[in-house]
Amino acid sequence: MRAKVVGKKLLKDGPFGTMRYTIKQMKMYRGFSKMQQVQYIYTEAAESLCGVRLQVNKFQYLITGRVFDGKVYTGVCNFIVPWDRLTLSQRKGLNHRYQYGCNCKIKPCYYLPCFVTAKNECLWTDMLSDQGYMGHQAKHYVCIRQKEGYCSWYRGAAPPDKTRINATDP
The missing domain is CATH 3.90.370.10 (Tissue inhibitor of metalloproteinase-1. Chain B, domain 1)
Structure with a gap:
């Protein structure tokens, strides 16, 4: 998907926490059958556990990931790049x-x-x-x-x- 990160929040679920990014979805390229509209992207809070850091209100990103239990997850093994790059x-x-x-x-x-x-x-x-x-x-x-x-x-x-x-x- 193409999206802009507009907020983030550290959730205390799991032993190390999860980062929840609030996004403004610009365009969904695949995955319509699983989710029509995405409001949040989840990743591990710790980079050592393959979590990613996205900058708020700075870039539009191309973000890939997977859907699990109705949530979109991403990490360092996924393709994530600022759209203008x-x-x-x-x-x-x-x-x-x-x-x-x-x-x-x-x-x-x-x-x-x-x-x-x-x-x-x-x-x-x-x-x-x-x-x-x-x-x-x-x-x-x-x-x-x-x-x-x-x-x-x-x-x-x-x-x-x-x-x-x-x-x-x-």
Whole structure:
């Protein structure tokens, strides 16, 4: 989701406490079936327990997480970044293109050689570089379903052409 943190409160549940962030939800990208509107995001109070620190009234964030018992939880293993630090390709992907890849699987490559083993896979090679999860593919490409169920990397200003496979993939 895209949201702005407008408040926070330390809750004393559990041995170390939970931080409850009050948010203003700008846009929900996934999870409509579990929650239509989110008012609070929960995380561990201690950073040593994978809790995250979000700044109040400073940024709009892209926040990922999980729903458990009707509450949204997030932590350091989730993708959380200020919205204005996303690339134009990532923002366009969230708003338009990523939906074309819902049936695709991203297969990470940690060392060579790497291969896709199914037509619905895109080989993600960012971990071979020193930039890792924030590498070139993550910042500028989207894995989308192409002709005949094949998935491939796409980059471009126009919406993907559903009738052909893009031959300029990484």
